[in-house]
Amino acid sequence: MVKSSSCCEEKLGLKKGPWTPEEDQKLVSSIQLHGHRSWSSLPAKAGLRRCGKSCRLRWINYLRPDIKRGNFSLREDQTIVQLHALLGNRWSVIARHLPQRTDNEIKNHWNTHLKKGLIRKGINPTTHKPLNDAANLIHMAQWETARLEAEARQVKEYSKLQLQNQLGSSSSSSSSQPSLTRLVLNKIAPRSLPPACLDVLKVWQNSWSSTSADHSTPKMHSMYAMMLATDDLESPASTLSFPDNVPSNSKCPNSNFWLMNKSSLSSTTTITPVSNDNGIMEGARNVEPCGNKEQSRGDDDIMVAMGALFPSVRQYYEANEMSPQQNLGESSIGVDWEAILDDLVNGWPQSTAFPVV
């Protein structure tokens, strides 16, 4: 198969394809000497006729000294499957929890081994639910319905806001305000309220109640994993995303849903949902903050979504005067996502069962 050439190699005559031992040696020597702060200038320094991108990939996926090669252990397989159930195909995030493995290696291992293993066991590798699970299809449909309703309401709400803003500020020219249509088409609409999570919660509640009857095998419902695996409670199919410059009056009063953002995260206080024996999320527990976590947590968006969810969940239950068992405990802003994820990987919540290969 003939691939189209990338931007650089055709013009500059750069080499592509498998690396030779000589090229590897040049790359390693150069990185040892100069580091790799600028991949674009590295090939020239190293005397390589490769593009910086190719050098970076070769180093990260193959030459880096802290890479563990060889077969994946059962423990690693389980970790990958569990994280995939939570995160989806976010290989780079998954790779952070397997420090000696690269995202590319994990991705390949998933596609060649783990995915097939799940299918053989009758588990949908995308949803991590049993294949041909009629109940799951219903839940998916409920999820999608809730999402569409929430998005429609958000657009409607924003339409009102736009109108109010335009009427209120005669100084702002119409051209500086993007049209609603354009906003929708460009997939930029603000968060308006009530938050989408409340729609989601209805679905979620149903999903829990439908499974909680099975006391002998409490399960973490896929809806939960699905929610975790989405950014800010959007479903994987969501077409909306949101800018940060939403007018403050469009945000939810009496809810800290919107106050939760990446910059608000700290490792001081923690909140984690806890399942009771019936698999119902019933409270919070504190988790000791992790030690020195060098890696950034900022891009773990789903963890932000998770943190954003629980205060709103609690409020939803309180507003609906639901039983204390279904409350979700105290809200807090600082969340130690590393600890939560570690807990999940290491078997928490105790009463929930992830699909394991």
Next chain:
DNA sequence: AATTCCTTCAACCGCGAAGAA
């Protein structure tokens, strides 16, 4: 032994995000 089919995984590509100019 020759051929075809299948599996694996290193490497490439395009895209979006972030930062610099």
Next chain:
DNA sequence: GTTCTTCGCGGTTGAAGGAAT
């Protein structure tokens, strides 16, 4: 505020090698 450059990510490809016919 806009344009350009660089980086990082996820999806995909295709060469190589093994298995099946």
